[in-house]
Amino acid sequence: MTDTSAGTTKLIRTQGVTAPAGFKATGIAAGIKASGALDLALVFNEGPDYAAAGVFTRNKVKAAPVLWTQQVLTTGRLRAVILNSGGANACTGPGGFQDAHATAEAVAAALSDWGSETGAIEVAVCSTGLIGDRLPMDKVLAGVTEIVHEMAGGLTGGEEAARAIMTTDTVPKQVALHHAGNWTVGGMAKGAGMLAPSLATMLCVLTTDAVADAAALDRALRRASALTFDRLDVDGSCSTNDTVLLLASGASEITPSQDELDEAVLRVCDDLCAQLQADAEGVTKRVVVTVTGAATESDALTAARVVARDSLVKTALFGSDPNWGRVLAAVGMAPVQLEPDRISVSFNGSPVCVDGVGAPGAREVDLSGADIDVTIDLGVGSERASIRTTDLSHAYVEENSAYSS
Amino acid sequence: MTDTSAGTTKLIRTQGVTAPAGFKATGIAAGIKASGALDLALVFNEGPDYAAAGVFTRNKVKAAPVLWTQQVLTTGRLRAVILNSGGANACTGPGGFQDAHATAEAVAAALSDWGSETGAIEVAVCSTGLIGDRLPMDKVLAGVTEIVHEMAGGLTGGEEAARAIMTTDTVPKQVALHHAGNWTVGGMAKGAGMLAPSLATMLCVLTTDAVADAAALDRALRRASALTFDRLDVDGSCSTNDTVLLLASGASEITPSQDELDEAVLRVCDDLCAQLQADAEGVTKRVVVTVTGAATESDALTAARVVARDSLVKTALFGSDPNWGRVLAAVGMAPVQLEPDRISVSFNGSPVCVDGVGAPGAREVDLSGADIDVTIDLGVGSERASIRTTDLSHAYVEENSAYSS
CATH class of the missing domain: 3.10.20.340 (ArgJ beta chain, C-terminal domain)
Structure with missing residues (x-):
């Protein structure tokens, strides 16, 4: 995190969710996509804090991972986010919800095996891709074991995570804001529309090493989403899977004011929004x-x-x-x-x-x-x-x- | 009107607004369209009755001819409808409204010259085409004189009228319903969408030789529009010019029940609607x-x-x-x-x-x-x-x- 020079706040697009201290992330090809492209991403919060907030699609038809993640976020606390492309796990009934739950359990178990005691209730799940098909759970669960193993072994990279959540995206979207006060907000996103956009769906994970409780994160995230993702509208269509999460590790040991946090999260969301717009499906203008x-x-x-x-x-x-x-x-x-x-x-x-x-x-x-x-x-x-x-x-x-x- | 056989009700697509007794219509090329195609249509009610009703776009931005026609229809009476393609006369300010008024005055004067005493207040005006430009009034006014002259000279044809209102339409749309009870409803339409459709705009003129007052026509027209044109939606865009008019000549001397009138108008509107859908812009399905x-x-x-x-x-x-x-x-x-x-x-x-x-x-x-x-x-x-x-x-x-x- 050597890009931060005291006294200036900088936006850097070559960095993402691992720019803030206390976060690891990576992406692998788990075989969910037939193409063999990266399709599974993990974002892990090493702490010491685990505060988190989220906003979700307003569609009444919500994908299983959205229902799961809304439930776990009632605690205001997350240790990890597992994300897959290659399938939305939407309109998949109770079986699809069990798949999302089983994925979170597998992530928790694998992290615990590697010494980070984690419960499924601390793991958010996000999916994106075609609506209506069950995920290939053999590949997802094997992928979970592998991705945690890789991350624990030091193979981490925010850009791989950003690549692993792409569907019709042509480029990964990530950005980091290094605040003059020595704390950082990072983020990655995928998709082709507003917070409630197209079937390509919008997923976004934001991280910060600032010290902030769940309520502060929630306020910053809701305000930023309302002014950015909610005002990006590619085709008026609203996904079943849209999810934006903000996780805080507290690793900088710096507590910004609410206004500072609001502004930093807004700037990161705004930049990701511009990247989503520029890479929207079929865009020429x-x-x-x-x-x-x-x-x-x-x-x-x-x-x-x-x-x-x-x-x-x-x-x-x-x-x-x-x-x-x-x-x-x-x-x-x-x-x-x-x-x-x-x-x-x-x-x-x-x-x-x-x-x-x-x-x-x-x-x-x-x-x-x-x-x-x-x-x-x-x-x-x-x-x-x-x-x-x-x-x-x-x-x-x-x-x-x-x-x- | 020899297609009517007693005891059966028939829909005939080779006939239109001149199928009912008491109506004349025609279309000419007045030079409003640069292409030289037909672009001015007249529908004339010879009576003995002149009852009429209309429904209009719900767009707050209404074209000048819509504002004009809404005003004249407050009398529940129309002798003629003049329609042009090649320009919507929308977003043209007070000058555009004066153009619509002057067109109605010219039609009234020309009809009066030919022995049909008519006031501008009895003439509806409809326009369709590009929004934002004033109409070439020299061509419109010369065209009005010519079209009344041609119609008075016997050169009438519902199909020419239906052709003269086409913009992006590829085929004219008309139909006539010959009721078993010896009265008829005819109609023509143009456009690519619902009652409030696309910029190609939806115009429709219906005629009947039934005896019916303005209130009966209004009920039949509102009910039919709500079930047909209002439920055709090509692109969700709503025109500034949409107009549907129903004129009754009473020439059959038959007074159908309200239910019979409702049903006949509904069937004609439904058929025109199917024709509009089949010829909508870019349709492949x-x-x-x-x-x-x-x-x-x-x-x-x-x-x-x-x-x-x-x-x-x-x-x-x-x-x-x-x-x-x-x-x-x-x-x-x-x-x-x-x-x-x-x-x-x-x-x-x-x-x-x-x-x-x-x-x-x-x-x-x-x-x-x-x-x-x-x-x-x-x-x-x-x-x-x-x-x-x-x-x-x-x-x-x-x-x-x-x-x-």
Whole structure:
């Protein structure tokens, strides 16, 4: 952890969950994926503290590992997180829940064998992949023994863990924030959407060596998620498996203020969010939809989300087409306070619609670049909010029409 | 109208708005479309009655012709409908509203010149095409004079009218229902979505020679729209211009019961709806999503719509992929009463998920045909509803990324 220089706070993308003191992690190929790619990851908290918090999918159809992890997190304490790609273990009934439980038991037993006395109740489980199939438990359980053995033997690496949770991701996503006060927050994530995103699902594990209790972690995590993962919306689809966990080891022996912790966790989540957006399924444009002049922040967020989810807006942006009428048509359906004659829209800072009517040159705005900023001023108040999204491309259709075959 | 044989009710797709007695219609190329295709349509009610009703887009951003037509329809009376493609006249400000008004005035003046004393207040205006540009009023007004002249000279044809309102439609949509009781309902429609559909917009004019007052027409039209156009959802996007009008001439001198009228209008709307679905932008699959076992009909409709709008479900269907997990993930986000362990799903009658868990053979169900039936049983009640939709294909992305260019 020699990257921290006193007095400056730095974000470093070549580091992840093992950047904070007190954490080990690794990833292996356990044979869950037919391709032989990495598919099992372990994040282990060596302590001395084991405080933890989590946020989960709002989908009523929750995968077995989500149900398991919600249950163990009621203690506010975690020693380890085991994550697999290659199968979501969702819609798998009571048998699927038993599989998640058995996986946690196996992790606890293996860690205990290596001298870290652990109960299954201290092990979170996360899964990602196709919905509806049981996991190959022979491979999962053999993999658990192997991964704990490797980690105990010193073969640890946050990047391997970040790689082992990839599904349709093309690059691993990780980042570490080294706080000027000599404590660190690290994180890894996978997926293609918001906190409640697509079937590729969003999983994220954050670690910190700060001293913080479960309540402090919970506050920091909920606030950061609401402002980052909750505002990333690739396709409006919400996974059965979304999970974001934050574990604190206390190994730095430094107790940041709640505000410092909030800010650091927010920055790590925000950076991971930008990485998820940039690697979303089929993305050719990184789009930020900002609504300003709203009566409430909630209105701004709702309106931005409606525009960000509109297929006609997203296909126009794929075509670099400044078709602002589609933005008006989309925002007009948002259940928020608005007056059509007060709405103004700009693309990349160029006004294309003023007071509900087209602006001169609107059809000639150049949207050929990879980044597109859509700003909609409702003109009825002073609140604002942004949603990160992507275009709707041929690649999105291609990738998602062949996902399970 | 010789297709009506006493004692049988028949649907005939080669006829449309001129099938009922008392109606004339035609379509011309007024030069609004650069392509030179038909772009101006007129439907004229010769009476003796002029009762009318309408339903309109729920979008808060309403096109000028919608605002105009809502206003004139407060009288419950219409003599004519003028419709143009080649421009939506939406987001065009007060000038755009004046254009719609001037168009109605011109139609009224031209009809009056030809001996049919008409006021602008009796003329509905509908527009469809790109949002945000003013219409070329020189061409529209010259076209109005020409189309009334042609119609008065006997050059009438419902099919020309149906063709003149096409935008991305590939075929005109019309149908006539000849009721056994010697009265008729005719209709034409254009568009690619539900009553509140896509930017291609949905316009529909229905005519009948039945004797019916505005209240009876209104009831029949609202009921039919709620069960047909409101349940067609191609892409979840809602147009600024959607309009459905029903005009009654009374020329048959027959007064059907309200139930008979309701049923006939429903059948015509249902048939037009099927035609719209079959010709929707980029469609390769005609999909019906049915939710059964819901606590309320409203729950069933909401859940079916959420599934019908889900990009991951729609891309899977494009790929003929029986990826039922995406249906579960989608329905799990619907704000309705459900229990994950009671949900069952079938594709084309084959069970793929029973009580929230995959059914044997689910991954092998053949969805290669053009028609796909998705049925979701929530298992918590006895209500049901269906939404017609389409897949999300490369052609949809292609067509909509180049719409305005």
